[in-house]
Amino acid sequence: MRKRSVQSTSGETTLSKAQPGITFEMIGLDGGERMSERISSMGLNNHARFQVIANSGHGPVGIRVGWTTLGIGRGMAAKIRVRKIEAD
Amino acid sequence: MAIAGNPNSGKTTIFNNLTGANQHVGNYPGVTVEKKEGWLDLDGRRLKLVDLPGTYSLSAHSIEEVVARNYIIEQKPDVVIDVVDASNIERNLYLTTQLLELDVPVVLALNMSDQAEKRGIITDHKLLSQLLGVASVPTVGNKKKGMQELLKAAIAVADNQDVYQPFTVNYGKEFEQELETLTQLVEQDNSVIGNCPPRWVALKLLEDDPEVIKKVGQQKTAAAIFAAADESRERLEALLGEAPSAVISDRRYGFISGACSEAVQFSGEKRHSVSDTIDLMLIHPSLGLPIFAFLMWMMFTLTFTLGKMPMEWIEWGVGVLAGFARSVLPEGLLSSLIVDGIIAGVGGVIVFLPNIVLLFLAIAILEDTGYMARAAFVMDRIMHRIGLHGKSFIPMLIGFGCTVPAYMGARIIEDRSDRLVTMHATGFMSCGARLPVYILVCGAFWPENAGNVVFSIYALGVLVAVGTIKLLRGTRFRGMSEPFIMELPPYRVPTVRSLVIHMWERSWMYIRKAGTIILAFSIIMWVLMTFPRLDSYSQDYHVLIDDATASYEVGNMSDTELDSLVTGYESAMAAESIRNSLMGRFGMLIEPAIEPLGFDWRMGVALISGFAAKEVVVSTMGTVYGVGEVDEESGSLRGRLAGDPLYSPLIAYAFLVFVLLYIPCMAAMAVFLRETGSFKELAFQIGYTTGLAWVMAFVVYQGGRLLGLD
Numbered sequence: 001m002r003k004r005s006v007q008s009t010s011g012e013t014t015l016s017k018a019q020p021g022i023t024f025e026m027i028g029l030d031g032g033e034r035m036s037e038r039i040s041s042m043g044l045n046n047h048a049r050f051q052v053i054a055n056s057g058h059g060p061v062g063i064r065v066g067w068t069t070l071g072i073g074r075g076m077a078a079k080i081r082v083r084k085i086e087a088d
Numbered sequence: 089m090a091i092a093g094n095p096n097s098g099k100t101t102i103f104n105n106l107t108g109a110n111q112h113v114g115n116y117p118g119v120t121v122e123k124k125e126g127w128l129d130l131d132g133r134r135l136k137l138v139d140l141p142g143t144y145s146l147s148a149h150s151i152e153e154v155v156a157r158n159y160i161i162e163q164k165p166d167v168v169i170d171v172v173d174a175s176n177i178e179r180n181l182y183l184t185t186q187l188l189e190l191d192v193p194v195v196l197a198l199n200m201s202d203q204a205e206k207r208g209i210i211t212d213h214k215l216l217s218q219l220l221g222v223a224s225v226p227t228v229g230n231k232k233k234g235m236q237e238l239l240k241a242a243i244a245v246a247d248n249q250d251v252y253q254p255f256t257v258n259y260g261k262e263f264e265q266e267l268e269t270l271t272q273l274v275e276q277d278n279s280v281i282g283n284c285p286p287r288w289v290a291l292k293l294l295e296d297d298p299e300v301i302k303k304v305g306q307q308k309t310a311a312a313i314f315a316a317a318d319e320s321r322e323r324l325e326a327l328l329g330e331a332p333s334a335v336i337s338d339r340r341y342g343f344i345s346g347a348c349s350e351a352v353q354f355s356g357e358k359r360h361s362v363s364d365t366i367d368l369m370l371i372h373p374s375l376g377l378p379i380f381a382f383l384m385w386m387m388f389t390l391t392f393t394l395g396k397m398p399m400e401w402i403e404w405g406v407g408v409l410a411g412f413a414r415s416v417l418p419e420g421l422l423s424s425l426i427v428d429g430i431i432a433g434v435g436g437v438i439v440f441l442p443n444i445v446l447l448f449l450a451i452a453i454l455e456d457t458g459y460m461a462r463a464a465f466v467m468d469r470i471m472h473r474i475g476l477h478g479k480s481f482i483p484m485l486i487g488f489g490c491t492v493p494a495y496m497g498a499r500i501i502e503d504r505s506d507r508l509v510t511m512h513a514t515g516f517m518s519c520g521a522r523l524p525v526y527i528l529v530c531g532a533f534w535p536e537n538a539g540n541v542v543f544s545i546y547a548l549g550v551l552v553a554v555g556t557i558k559l560l561r562g563t564r565f566r567g568m569s570e571p572f573i574m575e576l577p578p579y580r581v582p583t584v585r586s587l588v589i590h591m592w593e594r595s596w597m598y599i600r601k602a603g604t605i606i607l608a609f610s611i612i613m614w615v616l617m618t619f620p621r622l623d624s625y626s627q628d629y630h631v632l633i634d635d636a637t638a639s640y641e642v643g644n645m646s647d648t649e650l651d652s653l654v655t656g657y658e659s660a661m662a663a664e665s666i667r668n669s670l671m672g673r674f675g676m677l678i679e680p681a682i683e684p685l686g687f688d689w690r691m692g693v694a695l696i697s698g699f700a701a702k703e704v705v706v707s708t709m710g711t712v713y714g715v716g717e718v719d720e721e722s723g724s725l726r727g728r729l730a731g732d733p734l735y736s737p738l739i740a741y742a743f744l745v746f747v748l749l750y751i752p753c754m755a756a757m758a759v760f761l762r763e764t765g766s767f768k769e770l771a772f773q774i775g776y777t778t779g780l781a782w783v784m785a786f787v788v789y790q791g792g793r794l795l796g797l798d
Contacts, residue, residue, distance in 0.1 A: 031571075033296045033333040034149060038573060040337035041145030043179035047338075053364060056373030059469030060478065060572055064364065067176040067207065071371075071465040073477055073572030 011084035015061055016077040018084075020052045028081040035076065043068045049085060089135055089242060090163075092156055092187060093171030094180050095142035096577045098199045101229035102171055103139040106239065130239065138165065144179075146186040148299035150502035157299075160192055161283050166246035167193045169238065174211055174226070175204035177352060181344045182337075188222070188254045191285040193245045196224035197238050202231070208355035216351035221254040257343040262327055263335060266320040267291060273316055277309040293317040294324070294332040363458075363578045370459070371576075376466040383459070387450040388488070391443055398442035406435035425614055432707050433610025434603070440703065443520055445595045447489040452590035456582030461574055468572050474554050475561035477572035480510040484553065487517030491756040493594050494519075495763050505565040508769060511760065512560060513553040515752040515777055518546050521702040525747050528706050532729040533740040541741075549748050552780070564772075605755055609700030610707075616671040617693075617711055622664060629661045659713070659728075666712055671696075675712075685746065685782065686739035686789040695746065701753045738798045742789040750781035 018024050026048050029036050043065050044050065053069070054062035061077045063070050072080070093099040107126030124139045140159055141152035148154050160168060170187055172180040177198075187194050198204075198213055213224045223241045227234035245252055258264060270290035274281070281289050281303050292300035294317060304310055324332050369375055410431045417423035454460045460482060468478030479501050487494035494514045501507040526545055530538035633654055640650040666672045667689075674696070675689030682692050690712040697708040713728045729735060751757070751774050761770045792798060 029334065033331055034147075035571060036331060036333045036337065037145060037147045037295065038149055040334075040341070041147070041182055042573060042575060043176075043182075045337050045341050046334065048341075053367055054371045054373065058373070059472070060465055062367065062371050062465065062576065066179060067578075068179060069363065069367065069576040069578070071461070071468070071478070071572070071574045071576050073468060073472070075472075076571035076573060 013082060013084070014078050015052075015063070015072065015080040015082050016055075016074055018052045018055060018061070018082055020055050023049055023051050023085040024082040025049050025085050026080060027083050029079060030081065031076070031079040035079070039072075039076075039080070042070060044070065044072075044080075089167050089169060089246070090138045090140055090159060090165040091169045091171060092140045092160070092183065093142060093197075093199075094144055094173060094176075094183060095575065097142065097171045097173040097180060098229040099142055099171040100139055102169070102197060102199065102227065102235070102238075103137060105229060105232050105235050107137050130243070135243075138163075143183065145183060146190070147295070148297050151499055154299060157190075160187075160190055164283070165192060166249070167195055167242045169197055169242055170194050171197045171199050171229075172224075174198040174201045175207050175209055177204070177209065177211065178341070178344050178348055181347070182340055184220070184222075185257050185340045185343060188220075188256050189285070189288050189291065191288070193249055193252045194222050194254065195238070195242045195245050196220075196222055197229075197234070198224055198226045199229050201226040201234075202228045208353075210353040210355070212351045212353075216347060219255070219347040219351055221252075257340050259336060259339045260328075263324060263332075263339075266324055267294070270294070270313075270316055270320055273309075273313055274304075277307050281307070290317075291336070294321055295336060296321075296333070366579055367462070367576065370462045371465050376462075380463055380466045383454070383463075384485070387447070387454075391446040391450060395442040395446050399439055402435075402439050402441065406431060406439065410435070421618070424618065425611070428711065429610050429614030430607065432710070433613065433704065434607050437521075437606050437701060437703050438599075440520055440524070441595070441598065444490060444598050445591060447520065448493075448594045449587065449591045451486060451489065452587045453582060456580065456586055456590070458577045458579045461576045464574055465576060472572075474557050476506060476510060476557055479572065479574060480506065483510055483514050484517050487514045487519060489520055490598065491515055491517075491519050491752045492597065492759050495756065495759045498763065508764065509557055509560045509565050511764065512769075512773055512776065513556045515756065515773065516549045516553040516556065516749065518549040518748055519702065519752075521753065522747055524703050525698075525705045526744060528709070528726065529729065529740050529744055532726040533735075533737045541744075545744050545748050548745065552749060552784075556776075606701050606704070609697070609704065609754075613671070613697050613700070613704070613708060613711075616674075617666050617669045617708075619669060622668045625661060625664050627660075629657045633657050662711070663713065666693075672712075682782075684790065685742050685785040686736075687743060687746075687785075688734055691743060695750065698747065699751060699754055701755070702747065705747060736798050738789060738792040741792075742785040745788050746781045746785040748781075749784055750778045752777065 012027065015024070015026075026044060026046055028046065029039070039045070044063070048065055050063045050065035052061065053064050054060075055077075058074070060071045060073050063072065091099050091103050103124070103126060107128050126137045126139070128135050128137060138159065140156040143150070143153045143156050146153055146157045146160075148157070159165075168187055170184050172184065174180075184194065184196065196213075196216075198211055198216075201211070204211065211226070213226050217224045223245060225234050225238045225241050227238055259267065267287065267290050270293060271287045274286040274289045274293075281300070284300075284303075289300055289304065293304065293313070301314075304313055307313075321332055324335065328335055330338075370379060410427050413427050413431060414423060417426060451460075454463065463485075464478035464482055466478070467481040471478050471481050480498075482500065483494045483497040485494075486497050491514060494517070495511055498507050498511050498514065501510055523542075526542045527538070530541045534541050636645070636650060636653045636657075639645050640647075645653075667676075671693050672689065675693040678692050678696075679687075679689040682688075682695075687695075690709070693712050694705045694708045698705040709729075710725055713725060729740075752760075757770065757774070760773060761767070764770065
C-alpha cells in the first residue's frame with residue numbers, strides 16, 4: 001500500500017471538476033443514503049482511490065477504481081467530493 | 089441452492105456449467121434480469137439451482153436487487169453460492185458481507201482466479217475462509233475448473249447448517265448499541281417480517297430501506313419501531329458526523345480490507361489495461377459520439393442489406409407453399425382459409441425474420457463486447473437534456489428492431505419513474521414491423537421519393553418520443569431522473585456460442601409470435617373478413633367471367649385483355665364480399681371516427697388488424713382491396729392505392745403517421761403489462777398512443793387541406 005501523501009485542502013474539488021489522468025481519493029458525498037449505498041456497492045466508497053479516465057466538462061465522468069470502470073452522471077459527480085492524490 | 093454475485097462475475101457461466109443449461113452469458117450489466125432455474129443430479133440427489141440476477145448490493149434500489157433479496161429471504165435456499173470475481177475481490181466481497189447478514193449459509197466461489205493471478209492478485213482461499221468463517225473454492229468458470237469442489241463444499245454446508253458460523257461486520261461500539269436496541273424492538277413483533285433476521289431488519293431501518301420500511305409499516309408496532317429508528321439515526325449522525333449508510337459501507341469495506349490484507353496479495357501495481365486504452369477513444373468527449381453514430385449506421389445498413397437476400401428466399405418459399413396448397417386443396421372455404429388466411433398472414437411476418445435475426449445479432453455483438461455500456465455513457469449527455477439518463481437510450485435503440493425486447497431491456501433502469509417514462513416513449517421508435525407498411529404506401533404515392541418519406545416517418549417517431557419524455561417528465565412523472573451510474577465492463581471478444589444463444593433466444597421469441605399470436609389472428613381476421621358470406625352480388629360476376637372467357641375463345645380478345653378483365657371482376661367480387669363481412673361492417677361503423685383524418689372504412693379495417701402485429705396491416709389491405717395475396721413490393725396493390733380517387737398523398741401521409749404512432753402490437757402490450765405490472769400504465773399507454781396518433785393524423789390531414797395540399 002502506498003502512503004497517503006500529505007495534501008493541503010486546496011486539492012479538494014468535486015468529481016465533476018476532476019481532470020482526467022489524475023488519481024483522486026473520495027473524501028465525502030453530498031447525497032442521500034440511497035446514492036451513498038449505490039456508489040459504494042459499486043466500489044466507490046469513502047477513501048477509495050481512483051483515476052479519472054474521461055471528463056470533458058459535459059456529460060458523464062468515467063473513472064477507474066481498482067479493476068472497475070464506472071460511468072457516473074454529471075449530476076451525481078457534482079456531489080462527490082474528492083481530493084487530488086498525485087499527478088500521473 | 090441459489091447463485092448470487094456481482095454483475096459480470098461469471099455467475100451465469102457457473103450456473104450453466106453446473107446444470108448443463110444454455111443461458112445467455114453477456115458482457116453487459118444486467119444480463120440476468122430475472123432468476124433462472126436449473127436442476128442437476130448428484131449421487132442420487134436432485135438439486136435445484138437458481139441463478140439470481142447479478143447485483144452489487146442487496147439494498148432495494150433496483151428490480152434485480154429486490155428479486156435476489158426476496159428470493160433469499162422468502163425461499164431460504166439451503167446454501168447460497170456467492171460468485172466472487174477474484175480479480176476484483178474487494179468490491180465483490182461487499183455483496184458477500186450483506187449475504188452473511190441475511191443468515192443464509194454462504195459458500196464463496198473465487199471465480200476468474202486465473203485472471204486474478206495474471207493481475208498479480210493471489211488469494212489464500214483457506215485463510216480467507218477462516219477470516220470470514222465461510223468456505224471458499226477457487227474456480228475458473230469458463231474453463232470449468234473447480235466445479236466439483238464447489239459443489240462438494242456447497243453440499244457440505246447445506247447438509248450441516250448448524251456448524252456454519254460466519255463472521256459479520258462489526259459496525260463499531262455506538263452503532264452496534266443502537267443496532268442492538270432496535271433489533272430487540274424488531275424481535276418483539278415479527279408478524280409481517282417473520283422471515284427476515286431481526287438484526288438485518290434493524291440495519292435496513294437505519295439505512296432507510298424503502299422495502300423494509302413498507303413491510304414493517306404493516307405491523308402494529310410500526311410507529312414505535314419507526315420512532316426508535318429515527319432517533320437512532322439522529323443520534324448516530326450527531327455522534328459519528330456521517331449518515332448511517334455511509335458508516336455502514338465504510339465499515340463493510342473496512343472489514344473487507346482487513347480480511348484481504350491478510351489473505352490476498354496484491355503485487356501488480358500498474359492498473360492499466362487494454363480496456364482503458366480502448367476507452368480513451370470510445371468514450372472520448374469529441375470522438376465518442378461520432379464513433380457511436382457510425383456504429384449505429386453500420387448496424388442498420390448491414391441489417392437491411394444482408395437481410396435482403398434471405399428475405400427473397402423466404403418470400404419465394406412462401407409463394408411456392410401457397411401455390412402448392414392451392415393446387416392440392418379443392419377450391420372453397422378450406423383452401424381460402426389456408427392460403428389467404430394462414431399462409432398469407434404468417435408468411436407475411438416470417439419474411440422479416442432475417443432482418444430481425446441480424447438486428448439481434450448486431451445488438452448481441454454490441455452487448456457482449458462491452459460496447460453497449462459505453463453507448464449509454466456517450467448518450468447520457470444528450471439523454472440528460474431531455475430528462476432521462478444514458479441507460480434509457482438502450483431500450484429505445486432496441487425499439488427500432490422490435491418493441492417487445494425493448495420493453496424488457498428497460499429493466500436495467502433502476503428507478504420506476506425513469507423506467508415507465510422510457511417505456512412510454514419506446515413505442516414511438518418505429519419498429520421493424522411497421523416498415524413494410526411504409527414501403528407499400530410510399531411506393532404507391534411517392535415512387536420517386538420513397539426513401540426520404542420513410543426517413544421522415546422514422547424521424548417523426550424520434551421527435552414524438554423526445555416530446556413524450558418531456559411531457560411526462562413535466563406532468564405525470566415530475567422530478568429529476570435518477571442519477572446515472574453504470575459499470576463499464578472490460579472489453580471482451582464475444583464467443584460465437586454466446587452470440588448464437590443470445591440471437592436465438594430473441595429470434596425464437598419472434599418466431600413463436602408468428603406461430604401463435606399471428607397465426608391465431610390470421611385465422612380470426614380471415615373469419616371476420618369472410619363471414620357472413622354474400623349470396624348475391626350487385627352483378628353476376630361468374631356470368632361476366634364466363635362471357636369474357638367465351639369471347640376470348642372465339643378470338644375477340646387477347647390474353648392480356650382477358651386477364652385484366654377477369655382480375656377486375658374477381659377484385660370487385662372480393663371487395664363486395666368484404667364490405668358485407670363482419671369486419672367490413674365494423675369498418676363502416678367506425679368510419680365516422682376516422683373520417684376527419686381522411687381515412688375510409690378500408691383503412692380502418694387495416695389499422696384494427698394491425699393490433700395483432702403491425703405488418704398485418706399490409707396483408708389486410710391486400711384482402712380489403714381485393715387484390716389477393718400481397719406483400720409490400722406488390723405492384724397491383726400499389727397501383728390500386730395510387731389509382732384510387734378517394735386517396736391522395738396527403739391522406740397517405742396521415743395514414744403513415746397514424747401507423748407510426750398508434751397502439752403498439754398485442755405482443756408488445758402483453759409484455760408492457762408484465763413488465764410494469766400496472767393496468768393503469770397499460771391503459772395510459774394505449775390511450776396516449778392512439779389518441780396522439782389521431783390528433784397528429786388530424787393535424788396532418790386538416791392542416792394540409794388548409795394549406796391546399798390535398
